[in-house]
Amino acid sequence: MSDRYINELLLEYEKLRTNAEQQAKTRQIEVYKKIPRIKDIDASLRKIGLEIAKAVIKGNDDMKNLIEREKKVCTDLRVEKAELLTKHNFPADYMEPKYRCPDCQDTGYIGTEKCHCLKQRIIDKHYDQSNIRNILKKENFEMFVFDYYSPHKFNGEQISPRKNIEDIFKACIEFVNNFDTTSQNLFFYGDSGLGKTFLSNCIAKDLLDKGKLVIYQTSSSLIEILREAQFDNNDTGFKEKLEDVFDCELLIIDDLGTEYITDFSQMELFNLINKRLITQKKMIISTNLSLDNIFNTYSERITSRIFGNFTMFKFYGEDIRIKIAQEKRKKSK
Structure with a gap:
């Protein structure tokens, strides 16, 4: 902290x-x-x-x-x-x-x-700063449902979506359990509605409950924080957010690729990722972009840091959000 x-x-x-x-x-x-x-x-x-x-x-x-x-x-x-x-x-x-x-x-x-009271206050403080306090009540490992993933092979992938998500789920649990002893960073990629953000939140909750400082930001919000902190020297709020982004024990960058891509955003994103790698501060990045799109969108400096320092996990299968919506419609009839 x-x-x-x-x-x-x-x-x-x-x-x-x-x-x-x-x-x-x-x-x-x-x-x-x-x-x-x-x-x-x-x-x-x-x-x-x-x-x-x-x-x-x-x-x-x-x-x-x-x-x-x-x-x-x-x-x-x-x-x-x-x-x-x-x-x-x-x-x-x-x-x-x-x-x-x-x-x-x-x-x-x-x-x-x-004291136990201070330990709890630290956890509460971390939750307040995480930006995802409310969502974690329903997005955690105990609430994860494997049945939404098909046990049958999908689009030529070697293993079924169900087996794939089971492997990713296990890796997420190990990431939490080994957090203090590993230098691992996670990179989740694949189409929308497949559980990337959900599993990121699962990890966040378990680490917050252990007293770790976890910060969640979408890539667009992150770039805004970096921009405001640099150009508005009088705003202490943005400066404090910037300090959290660089120094928190786990930074979750969600929806990489949805930010407005400029030379400034690429430079700031590189500086952030590079500094956190140097200081051995862990990260989880999720994106709906394919690997080819990532290479085509971001500079070589950024992609080399990501592919050289993150463990890659591909999410695939049918959109879970659509399945959940269909179930709700059936129940309402």
């Missing part, structure tokens, strides 16, 4: 912690006014704490006995405090800060390890 997101989250934690402690301070003042004895108890507890600290620093010979005596006094004072609070209809912990996460007390960390 980028430092920017971590810093944003830690700032949120700091605000939560400050708010909890300010509210506790307000409740403390309320209690002190109603029960002055509790103010005296808290002062005594602080004084004892200082005395114990001084004894430890000085290495007092009677330090162990002193600590034991003072602990007993502290226990008696805390019991008296709890009894007074209860007597006046206050909960025993009324004066304590009410942290959203009692485990880390809204710091985000337990020792040097991220």
Whole structure:
């Protein structure tokens, strides 16, 4: 995760912690006014704490006995405090800060390890930035349906669409499982309506749930981000999107070939792909273009990076979207 997101989250934690402690301070003042004895108890507890600290620093010979005596006094004072609070209809912990996460007390960390609450916030943050939060509720590995793919050979291909998609599905699972140890990038190509974007989203969901930063962009939106970030120096929003595009752990570029092809778009696309390859940041690219069309559309610098650094997967068969639409019409009759 980028430092920017971590810093944003830690700032949120700091605000939560400050708010909890300010509210506790307000409740403390309320209690002190109603029960002055509790103010005296808290002062005594602080004084004892200082005395114990001084004894430890000085290495007092009677330090162990002193600590034991003072602990007993502290226990008696805390019991008296709890009894007074209860007597006046206050909960025993009324004066304590009410942290959203009692485990880390809204710091985000337990020792040097991220607390479970911060890990979840990171996942939520990644989902927010991914651009596909809502779609992933219905496009994930558990929802993938193989029955839409024919078990019979198709247009001279060596294996059936069903066997082909099973092999691709398995490769996608392995990509997720080996994400931290592989340098593999994926390139999905074939006609529309065959599951390229669906499987990209399946991968995205599993990695987001593991706390990875995944960014999805169509190629046309991606070129727009690159253009705006370069020519509008005052727009921090586009600059932050640009940072995500270059630095996220997985970048999904969907519908390659639908962007307006210009010298600028080709140069920026090459720079992006090349930099992510150099920094070993993984990518998935999907396109409806054939391999011949890719060679004819893009510069040699781009095609050499793609074909030299991506694992190619061809999708083929009948359009799944048409099959689903036909099923819905039958059910509605």
